[in-house]
Amino acid sequence: MKVCKFGGSSLANAAQLNKVMDIVLADPARRIVVVSAPGKRNGADTKVTDLLIELANTALKGENTDRQFGAVVERYAEIAGELKLGDEIVREIEQDIIDRLAQVATLSKEEFLDLMKASGEDNNAKLVAIAFCARGKHARYASPRDTGMVLKGEFGDAQLDSSSYATLSRAFSNFQGIVIYPGFFGYTKEGKVATFPRGGSDITGSILAAAVCADVYENFTDVDSVYPVDPRIVPDVKEGISTMTYREMRELAYAGFGVFNDDAVIPAVRARIPINIRNTNHPGEPGTMIVQSRRVVPGTVVGIASADGFCNVVVDKYLMNREIGFGRRLLQILEDEGIAYEHMPSGVDSQCVIVKGQFLPKEKEHRVIQHIKRELNPDNVFVERDLSILMVVGEGMCYTAGMFAKACLALASAGVNISMVNQGSSEVSFMIAIRSQDRDVAVRSLYRTFFGS
Ligand code: ASP
Secondary structure (H helix, E strand, O other), X not given: OEEEEEOHHHHOOHHHHHHHHHHHHXXXXXXXXXXXXXXOOOOOOOOHHHHHHHHHHHHHOOOOOHHHHHHHHHHHHXXXXXXXXXXXXXXXXXXXXXXXXXXXXXXXXXXXXXXXXXXXXXXXXXXXXXXXXXXXXXXXXXXXXXXXXXXXXXXXXXXXOOOHHHHHXXXXXXXXXXXXXXXXXXEOOOOOEEEOOOOOHHHHHHHHHHHOOOOEXXXXXXXXXXXXXXXXXOOOOOOXXXXXXXXXXXXXXXXXXXXXXXXXXXXXXXXXXXXXEEEOOOOOOOOEEEEOOOOOOOXXXXXXXXXXXXXXXXXXXXXXXXXXXXHHHHHHHHHHOOOOOOEOOEOOOEEEEEEEHHHOOHHHHHHHHHHHHHXXXXXXXXXXXXXXXXXEEOHHHOOOOOHHHHHHHHHHHOOOOOOEEEEOOOOOEEEEEEEHHHHHHHHHHHHHHHHOO
């Protein structure tokens, strides 16, 4: 059995929904279909979820909601109209939103926002189920409440209560036909609607794939596959990645590969369910498979990622290596200041801590430096800004001599200076920090070297 998830752009209008139905009906194994709310029809459009947030905020302010309400209903009415699904479903959606709006006074702001946001996928799942039935196919809507999608944590940022796996798995045993399941939300133990973070339909799909032990979790989006390098930097990249491992995915996602959300796929990864990223607009393309392990060709790289906005806290102190607890105290300072760290390359008498710039804004920098001076009495401490990190990733690099040498040579011939390097013992990737202004030229030179183009 396959669990497939379709994102908002795949469900933005009737033409897209027709493609979705063709895809689902082309393979009888596609039995659980997770849907997002309708997304943008074009660049200037607004996602239904964003319209719902605007609607909710207007209601919270006690202002007239007619315009926002109309904008949301219109999106479903347009799809229903084009597919000739009849008026009843549109009236049902209208009534559902009216009923939700009526709860504005009885819920907290966060609870109300989640209730409203969740209606985007909930009503879309109902509409999609009807669209399948209109084609004469047996499909039914399934509710996260009835199937036991229990969430905990904060509203708007909820997580699955792990006891739900057993309930969900029971709910889906012996079901017939195609199930259309709304993504993005579930219910708290107290019965309140709660949503995952934005983009959370990916999480729902991943959870269901794990709960039913699916053969594959197909995540349909609007790209043919995951590319080995950012096409905005290397526009002529042609071949996508056919297969990569979960580890490779994680390393690439860490450094900015935005096609998949690595947090969202955790349930599928833990259950070792293969993930297939595919394109709704080109269903003939096999997409990218993400699996536990794959056959690797020694000396090959799967992808090159880059991410901006890093800074480096540099602490120099003569004989630092003999000072027991120096590193711990430095990290303690960062912890006390609420700063997460990313990498920690070190020299003999110098310790660098690479952090994301957002955690160390200019206003905070002075305080952190004073804190380090007070506690560690260094010879020198300063912050270097505008760094980018490059990640060269591939299981094929393990036990292969010369991979790093190739990267250094590529960067040297492109005139890029390396600020720092880091490689974990897993050897699945190495990290190179450079000045952000050199990022594009660096990525292109690494791409040419490892992908021969
Ligand atoms: N519709 C929600 C959002 O826009 C969830 C999703 O599409 O995955 O964030």
